[in-house]
Amino acid sequence: MEKTFNNKAWFLVLPVFFLVAISAIIPLMTVVNYSVQDTFGNNQFFWAGTEWFREVLHSSRFYDALLKNLAFSAIILLIQIPLGISIALTMPKKGIWVPVCLVLMALPLLIPWNVVGTIWQVFGRADIGLLGYTLANLGIDYNYANNAVDAWITIIVMDVWHWTSLVVLLSYAGLVSIPEAYYQAARIDGASRWKVFRYIQLPKMNRVLLIAVLLRFMDSFMVYTEPFVLTGGGPGNSTTFLSIDLVKMAIGQFDLGPAAAMSIIYFLIVLLVSWAFYTVMTNYDADAPEKGVQD
Amino acid sequence: MSTTSLTSGMRTTRGANFKWLVPTLYIIFLLLPIYWLVNMSFKTNQEILSTFSLFPEAPTLANYAVILTDPSWYNGYINSMIYVVLNTVITILVALPAAYAFSRYRFLGDKHLFFWLLTNRMAPPAVFALPFFQLYSAFGLIDTHIAVALAHCLFNVPLAVWILEGFMSGVPKEIDETAYIDGYSFPRFFVKIFMPLTASGIGVAAFFCFMFSWVELLLARTLTVTDAKPITATMTRTVSASGLDWGVLAAAGVLTIIPGALVIYFVRNYIAKGFALGRV
Numbered sequence: 001m002e003k004t005f006n007n008k009a010w011f012l013v014l015p016v017f018f019l020v021a022i023s024a025i026i027p028l029m030t031v032v033n034y035s036v037q038d039t040f041g042n043n044q045f046f047w048a049g050t051e052w053f054r055e056v057l058h059s060s061r062f063y064d065a066l067l068k069n070l071a072f073s074a075i076i077l078l079i080q081i082p083l084g085i086s087i088a089l090t091m092p093k094k095g096i097w098v099p100v101c102l103v104l105m106a107l108p109l110l111i112p113w114n115v116v117g118t119i120w121q122v123f124g125r126a127d128i129g130l131l132g133y134t135l136a137n138l139g140i141d142y143n144y145a146n147n148a149v150d151a152w153i154t155i156i157v158m159d160v161w162h163w164t165s166l167v168v169l170l171s172y173a174g175l176v177s178i179p180e181a182y183y184q185a186a187r188i189d190g191a192s193r194w195k196v197f198r199y200i201q202l203p204k205m206n207r208v209l210l211i212a213v214l215l216r217f218m219d220s221f222m223v224y225t226e227p228f229v230l231t232g233g234g235p236g237n238s239t240t241f242l243s244i245d246l247v248k249m250a251i252g253q254f255d256l257g258p259a260a261a262m263s264i265i266y267f268l269i270v271l272l273v274s275w276a277f278y279t280v281m282t283n284y285d286a287d288a289p290e291k292g293v294q295d
Numbered sequence: 296m297s298t299t300s301l302t303s304g305m306r307t308t309r310g311a312n313f314k315w316l317v318p319t320l321y322i323i324f325l326l327l328p329i330y331w332l333v334n335m336s337f338k339t340n341q342e343i344l345s346t347f348s349l350f351p352e353a354p355t356l357a358n359y360a361v362i363l364t365d366p367s368w369y370n371g372y373i374n375s376m377i378y379v380v381l382n383t384v385i386t387i388l389v390a391l392p393a394a395y396a397f398s399r400y401r402f403l404g405d406k407h408l409f410f411w412l413l414t415n416r417m418a419p420p421a422v423f424a425l426p427f428f429q430l431y432s433a434f435g436l437i438d439t440h441i442a443v444a445l446a447h448c449l450f451n452v453p454l455a456v457w458i459l460e461g462f463m464s465g466v467p468k469e470i471d472e473t474a475y476i477d478g479y480s481f482p483r484f485f486v487k488i489f490m491p492l493t494a495s496g497i498g499v500a501a502f503f504c505f506m507f508s509w510v511e512l513l514l515a516r517t518l519t520v521t522d523a524k525p526i527t528a529t530m531t532r533t534v535s536a537s538g539l540d541w542g543v544l545a546a547a548g549v550l551t552i553i554p555g556a557l558v559i560y561f562v563r564n565y566i567a568k569g570f571a572l573g574r575v
Binding site: 288 | 305307314315316317318319322324325326327328329331332335343346347349384385388389390392394395396397399400401403404405406410412413414415417418419420421422423424425426427429430445446452453454456506509511512513517526527530541544545548551552554555556558559560563566573
């Protein structure tokens with residue numbers, strides 16, 4: 001759509017600007033403030049310069065957590081995106097089963113995050129949980145509270161359970177927007193199932209898939225509540241992600257300086273990756289209007 | 296009937312059978328843990344710990360009775376509902392004009408402003424927990440519903456603007472121009488003509504605000520002590536403190552799922568488009 005240039009539009013944006021500025025800029029400045037100062041209590045602060053940043057960037061604790069976060073996000077994207085697409089492809093396109101599928105699939109998305117953690121905590125227990133009990137009776141040694149590998153598998157399965165539906169719903173929205181004429185043309189040309197997917201369905205889903213990747217990356221990289229409830233970061237430190245470590249440091253140990261420095265580095269990483277996604281996305285919007293069937 | 300049409304016919308039948316299977320298996324996978332939670336909520340704690348059964352042997356409503364009669368439990372639900380509704384109303388009210396501006400006009404710094412808004416959706420709540428506590432302490436707002444509602448605006452406002460902008464861009468600009476020619480003022484046009492046209496978008500945006508405010512725990516827990524404590528925080532406290540009454544915990548969990556399920560049902564026809572932020 002052609003947009004007209006009009007600076008008066010700022011008046012419409014002002015309420016949002018002030019609301020978000022108050023809840024974003026003031027807290028962010030507080031964090032910046034802590035990250036460059038040291039305190040001995042009594043609200044007395046001393047300039048500490050870049051000391052905390054150096055400390056964080058030289059600590060193996062930070063890199064451990066960062067590596068776990070990156071591995072987690074990578075695994076999540078690799079599982080959820082292909083799985084979500086394949087489920088969306090096999091979903092019914094019309095009929096009474098469509099709303100049934102949509103409502104049932106969206107259900108996990110609406111469950112409070114700590115309840116998700118609780119559900120899986122119970123579900124995986126060998127004494128009272130369906131999954132843990134079944135595995136134990138099959139003779140599989142499974143205990144997410146003691147074994148790091150089991151803890152990771154449980155957290156990944158839990159996240160797949162919790163969030164794959166988001167990818168399904170996005171892909172599905174992209175798929176149903178494809179006009180029937182495209183499929184008819186493909187049938188006349190005798191295109192194989194794979195070619196229909198590659199040249200009709202995938203290009204049409206591109207936009208929504210980018211949104212899916214963006215949202216799934218941001219949320220999996222910021223994951224806190226579910227693993228915190230499930231394992232509390234353990235066993236040992238095996239599932240201590242950046243956010244869990246951060247809350248432990250800031251609210252548990254009150255190490256404000258390092259915690260603030262870590263917050264800023266953490267935020268910058270999320271920002272950088274998301275900015276890359278966003279640029280790709282908007283560029284795609286700008287120079288790819290309509291991609292039809294390629295012959 | 297020729298051979299080709301016969302084989303293609305067979306292929307579609309086989310394809311249809313296979314197709315039916317994948318979403319079904321996925322939905323079973325989704326429902327199993329929820330079923331287990333519901334199952335547990337109808338058992339006594341003793342039955343949960345002593346016998347393993349797929350159905351409650353002596354179904355009981357005692358767990359639900361505990362929650363619905365104990366104020367420290369049911370107040371959690373009331374608190375959650377209050378701040379979620381407050382947050383949704385505030386968010387939609389400020390996001391509507393902003394989304395209109397982004398969908399219709401170019402203005403100084405519009406792209407930067409839009410990206411800056413989105414960065415707040417990207418900010419890890421863990422980063423903001425402590426500074427929020429100090430900010431709201433300074434204003435004496437700790438343990439009030441409005442504090443949580445305002446804090447959740449941080450990630451809900453950008454999302455609502457993003458969704459609404461997508462839906463509004465789908466409404467042709469000629470409608471605005473025709474209305475102005477017909478002598479409508481901007482506020483009258485916006486309320487009488489434009490909002491009904493984007494009603495599904497507003498519904499979807501409200502659904503998302505509800506959803507993300509309802510599921511969030513970290514900020515809500517940090518900003519409340521007792522008077523505005525959300526149900527989710529009440530649950531974590533019970534897990535750690537009072538010797539784990541699994542039945543009550545399961546019942547509380549089931550009750551947190553119900554509002555979400557109701558809301559999904561109302562927006563079921565727009566839900567797919569909504570998740571795509573109106574950009575399909």
